[in-house]
Amino acid sequence: xxxxxxxxxxxxxxxxxxxxxxxxxxxxxxxxxxxxxxxxxxxxxxxxxxxxxxxxxxxxxxxxxxxxxxxxxxxxxxxxxxxxxxxxxxxxxxxxxxxxxxxxxxxxxxxxxxxxxxxxxxxxxxxxxxxxxxxxxxxxxxxxxxxxxxxxxxxxxxxxxxxxxxxxxxxxxxxxxxxxxxxxxxxxxxxxxxxxxxxxxxxxxxxxxxxxxxxxxxxxxxxxxxxxxxxxxxxxxxxxxxxxxxxxxxxxxxxxxxxxxxxxxxxxxxxxxxxxxxxxxxxxxxxxxxxxxxxxxxxxxxxxxxxxxxxxxxxxxxxxxxxxxxxxxxxxxxxxxxxxxxxxxxxxxxxxxxxxxxxxxxxxxxxxxxxxxxxxxxxxxxxxxxxxxxxxxxxxxxxxxxxxxxxxxxxxxxxxxxxxxxxxxxxxxxxxxxxxxxxxxxxxxxxxxxxxxxxxxx
Numbered sequence: 001x002x003x004x005x006x007x008x009x010x011x012x013x014x015x016x017x018x019x020x021x022x023x024x025x026x027x028x029x030x031x032x033x034x035x036x037x038x039x040x041x042x043x044x045x046x047x048x049x050x051x052x053x054x055x056x057x058x059x060x061x062x063x064x065x066x067x068x069x070x071x072x073x074x075x076x077x078x079x080x081x082x083x084x085x086x087x088x089x090x091x092x093x094x095x096x097x098x099x100x101x102x103x104x105x106x107x108x109x110x111x112x113x114x115x116x117x118x119x120x121x122x123x124x125x126x127x128x129x130x131x132x133x134x135x136x137x138x139x140x141x142x143x144x145x146x147x148x149x150x151x152x153x154x155x156x157x158x159x160x161x162x163x164x165x166x167x168x169x170x171x172x173x174x175x176x177x178x179x180x181x182x183x184x185x186x187x188x189x190x191x192x193x194x195x196x197x198x199x200x201x202x203x204x205x206x207x208x209x210x211x212x213x214x215x216x217x218x219x220x221x222x223x224x225x226x227x228x229x230x231x232x233x234x235x236x237x238x239x240x241x242x243x244x245x246x247x248x249x250x251x252x253x254x255x256x257x258x259x260x261x262x263x264x265x266x267x268x269x270x271x272x273x274x275x276x277x278x279x280x281x282x283x284x285x286x287x288x289x290x291x292x293x294x295x296x297x298x299x300x301x302x303x304x305x306x307x308x309x310x311x312x313x314x315x316x317x318x319x320x321x322x323x324x325x326x327x328x329x330x331x332x333x334x335x336x337x338x339x340x341x342x343x344x345x346x347x348x349x350x351x352x353x354x355x356x357x358x359x360x361x362x363x364x365x366x367x368x369x370x371x372x373x374x375x376x377x378x379x380x381x382x383x384x385x386x387x388x389x390x391x392x393x394x395x396x397x398x399x400x401x402x403x404x405x406x407x408x409x410x411x412x413x414x415x416x417x418x419x420x421x422x423x424x425x426x427x428x429x430x431x432x433x434x435x436x437x438x439x440x441x442x443x444x445x446x447x448x449x450x451x452x453x454x455x456x457x458x
Contacts, residue, residue, distance in 0.1 A: 047112070111132075140222050143215065164176070284354070308356060337373045
C-alpha cells in the first residue's frame with residue numbers, strides 16, 4: 001500500500017468521518033470469537049503507540065495517524081453485544097484458556113480517531129473519526145443463501161440423495177427410516193412431522209459433530225440464533241416430494257414451512273443485515289477439514305465454493321436479491337500457527353482452490369491467519385530427517401509439545417493422500433497476554449487481513 005494516495009487525501013479533507021461495517025463469519029470452530037477479540041485488542045494497542053501489533057498498517061503509514069481508539073458503550077442496539085472484555089479476560093487469565101465459542105449474532109462498535117493526510121484544508125478540519133461496526137454471525141447461515149432460489153421438492157431430492165451417499169449414509173439411517181414412513185399425499189400429521197424434523201436435526205448434528213461435515217442446510221437448524229426453535233422451522237426433506245403437493249397434505253405443510261423459513265431468513269438476516277455490510281471476512285479451518293478425512297474435506301470444499309459464489313460479481317445472489325454493497329471479502333485459513341512458516345503458502349493456495357472460480361476476482365482476498373499465535377517454529381528429527389515443526393503449550397503440561405503437520409497440498413489432494421495417517425491437532429493454549437493491551441496480542445498475518453479489509457478506509 002502506498003503511504004499517501006492523493007485522491008484518498010482529498011476525500012479525507014472533505015469528509016468529516018466514515019462508518020465501516022465489517023461482517024465476520026466462519027463455519028463452526030473456525031475462530032470467529034478469537035479473531036474479533038484479537039482485532040479489537042490490537043487496534044487499541046496500535047492507538048496506544050504499539051506499532052508492531054499490526055506491522056502492515058505501520059508500513060502503510062496508517063499506524064502513525066491512528067491516534068486514539070475506544071470501544072463504544074452499547075446504546076440502543078437490537079443485537080446482543082460481543083463479549084470482548086470477557087473473552088480477553090479468559091485469554092489473559094493466570095491460567096490462560098480459550099473463550100467459549102459463539103453460535104449467535106453479536107455486535108460491537110469501535111471509534112477510531114485518525115490524523116488527516118496531507119496539509120492545508122485537511123489540517124484545518126482536524127482529526128477524522130471512523131466508526132467501525134463489527135457484526136459476528138454464524139457461517140452456517142450463509143449456507144441458507146442457495147435455498148432462497150430453490151423450491152421444497154428439488155431441495156428435498158438433492159438432500160435425500162446426499163444422505164444416502166458416503167459417510168452420510170452411515171449417519172442418516174434413523175432419519176431416512178422416519179422419512180420413508182411418511183406418505184407425502186396423506187393428510188398432514190403434525191406429530192409425525194415433528195418426529196421427522198427431530199430425526200433430521202439429529203442427523204445434521206451428527207454430521208457436524210462426529211465427522212466434521214460443513215455443507216449442512218438449513219443453517220438455523222444448527223445455529224438457531226436469537227429467534228429460537230420456531231414452528232416455521234419444523235420441516236425436513238422428504239423422499240419423492242411432489243412439485244405440486246395436494247392441499248392439506250404432509251408435503252404441502254412441509255413445503256409451506258420451507259417457504260416460510262426462507263422468507264424469515266430473508267427478512268431477519270439477509271435483508272436486515274446484509275444490505276448494511278461494507279466488508280466481509282470468512283474464516284475457514286482448512287487444517288481441521290484436512291485432518292477430518294476426505295468426506296469432511298469435500299464437504300467443506302462444497303460449502304466454501306457456495307459461499308464464495310455468493311460474493312462473486314456478475315449476478316451474485318447477494319447483489320441480485322438484496323442489492324448488497326459488500327465490495328471486499330477476505331477468506332482466511334485459520335490456525336496458521338499449527339503450520340511451520342514454509343508451509344503457510346500452501347495452506348493459502350489450497351483455500352484459493354476451495355473457493356473455485358470466484359477466487360479470480362480482485363474483490364476477494366485470500367490469506368492465512370492465526371488471530372492469536374500460540375506456537376513458535378522449531379525443528380525435529382523424524383525418521384532420521386530434520387523437519388520443520390511448531391511447538392506450544394497444551395493443557396496439563398508445562399513442556400511445549402511439537403507438532404509436525406506433514407505436507408499441505410497446494411490443491412485438493414488425490415485419493416492416495418487419504419490413505420496416509422493424518423496428524424492429531426493438539427489444543428494449544430493461548431500465550432501469556434497483557435490484559436492492559438499495551439503490547440497487543442501476538443498473531444500471524446492479522447495485519448494482512450486488516451490491511452485488505454480496512455486499509456483504504458483508514
